Amino acid sequence: MKCYRIAAVPGDGTGPEVIREGRKVLDTAAKKFGFKIEWTDYDLGGARYLKTGELLPDSALAEFRKQDAIYLGAIGDPGVKPGILEKGILLRLRFELDQYINLRPIKLYPGVDCPFKERGPDDIDFVVVRENTEGLYTGTGGFLKKGTQDEVAIQVSINTRKGVERCIRYAFEYCRKRDRKKQLTLCGKTNVLTFAFDLWERAFYEVAKEYPEIKTAYAHVDATTMWMVKNPEQFDVIVTDNMFGDIITDLGAMLQGGMGVAAGGNLNPEGVSMFEPIGGSAPKYTGRNVINPMAAILAGMMMLDHLGETKAAGAIEAAVVKTIQEDLKCMDAGKMGLGTTEVGNRVAKNLG
Ligand code: IPM
Ligand code: MN
Numbered sequence: 001m002k003c004y005r006i007a008a009v010p011g012d013g014t015g016p017e018v019i020r021e022g023r024k025v026l027d028t029a030a031k032k033f034g035f036k037i038e039w040t041d042y043d044l045g046g047a048r049y050l051k052t053g054e055l056l057p058d059s060a061l062a063e064f065r066k067q068d069a070i071y072l073g074a075i076g077d078p079g080v081k082p083g084i085l086e087k088g089i090l091l092r093l094r095f096e097l098d099q100y101i102n103l104r105p106i107k108l109y110p111g112v113d114c115p116f117k118e119r120g121p122d123d124i125d126f127v128v129v130r131e132n133t134e135g136l137y138t139g140t141g142g143f144l145k146k147g148t149q150d151e152v153a154i155q156v157s158i159n160t161r162k163g164v165e166r167c168i169r170y171a172f173e174y175c176r177k178r179d180r181k182k183q184l185t186l187c188g189k190t191n192v193l194t195f196a197f198d199l200w201e202r203a204f205y206e207v208a209k210e211y212p213e214i215k216t217a218y219a220h221v222d223a224t225t226m227w228m229v230k231n232p233e234q235f236d237v238i239v240t241d242n243m244f245g246d247i248i249t250d251l252g253a254m255l256q257g258g259m260g261v262a263a264g265g266n267l268n269p270e271g272v273s274m275f276e277p278i279g280g281s282a283p284k285y286t287g288r289n290v291i292n293p294m295a296a297i298l299a300g301m302m303m304l305d306h307l308g309e310t311k312a313a314g315a316i317e318a319a320v321v322k323t324i325q326e327d328l329k330c331m332d333a334g335k336m337g338l339g340t341t342e343v344g345n346r347v348a349k350n351l352g
Contacts, residue, residue: 015073
């Protein structure tokens with residue numbers, strides 16, 4: 001029997017609650033489709049940092065490198081200064097494991113209550129391919145004369161030809177494999193960021209020559225946010241840099257019904273990938289059994305798909321859709337009409 005070794009990092013806040021439900025569904029899928037998941041738990045996050053000062057021990061990183069994938073809940077703690085846990089754990093994992101793609105599907109499932117509820121998967125079904133190891137996220141820069149009237153703060157966007165090109169090439173490949181509209185949109189800001197996006201644009205159209213069957217399009221990032229709301233049906237796959245990808249996928253989460261359904265994969269197509277709900281640790285909902293575990297369940301679905309268990313992944317998605325249509329009033333925490341555990345139970349039941 002096939003066995004996958006998965007590192008579970010429930011993390012902070014509501015992370016453990018949603019990962020628990022996700023594992024319930026994944027284990028049910030494993031039983032049904034005849035494979036095994038061997039879980040190893042890692043207690044990384046704010047609590048551990050506050051107790052021991054540790055963020056991501058090298059030993060944990062070394063073990064992650066030998067796993068088939070990582071299943072992450074949330075990282076972030078109101079008691080820790082912003083940036084420490086994010087940089088020390090989440091971003092360090094993305095960088096060290098060279099997870100250069102952040103794949104974020106934006107799909108409005110039927111029956112989801114949201115400002116776009118008149119629409120459905122025919123209108124809102126696209127995927128953002130976000131570059132995940134460069135741009136403004138590398139921490140390049142610093143202060144001069146910090147705290148004085150002459151203070152200077154510099155934060156540099158790093159764009160390497162190699163990093164940009166591998167991301168763009170992944171997006172073209174993904175668009176081909178997805179086989180829907182066969183249209184890839186580069187989202188940038190060529191009218192202002194005339195160095196960074198000049199490189200992106202050149203790489204984009206050069207790689208495009210290898211994919212004659214894929215239509216190319218370009219949109220500035222500000223216009224992209226407008227089109228996402230006005231005419232989301234025009235998009236198929238969007239490729240963009242790290243910062244823009246971060247911003248437009250929170251907007252994307254709202255198109256699909258909220259952070260409660262938005263999932264993503266941090267992919268190293270040649271290495272170890274990590275799957276997570278894209279929302280944060282939601283401290284105000286922690287421990288109350290009100291948070292929506294769908295995003296974590298869908299992150300688990302993406303993980304199985306990535307591991308090659310496409311049938312199991314499809315069945316999880318179908319079980320999620322059934323649960324949303326039959327049982328959930330809304331995707332927001334506290335308004336679902338069911339508790340976190342019950343949502344997990346329903347999805348597992350609909351699957352089994
Ligand atoms: C995300 C998050 C992270 C990011 C934060 C927590 C560092 O917002 O995964 O989108 O900016 O990438
Ligand atoms: Mn984000």
